[in-house]
Amino acid sequence: MTTISKITKSEVIAVIETALEMQPGLLLDNARAEDEEAWDSLGQLSILVALDKLFSGKIAGLTEMAEANSISKILTILSKKNLI
Secondary structure, eight states: OOOOOOOHHHHHHHHHHHHHHTTTTOTTOOOGGOOOOTHHHHHHHHHHHHHHHHTOOOOOOOOGGGOBBBBHHHHHHHHTTTOO
């Protein structure tokens, strides 16, 4: 039986940075969409697609993710869903 390791918060943030085409290490845990120029409606869509790919399709069914406009909200939802 293989154990699948959970994805870390740092990995989630790195995927979000990539989705927003940002340099690694720029987004902090308290980053919000309104404070990041790249995090507009298209950026939000890019984040959702990247996270859905990272979590093997488990994000598409989480309607609350569409309105998650901060790193902390995204991490909270993922944590509640036991994905991180």
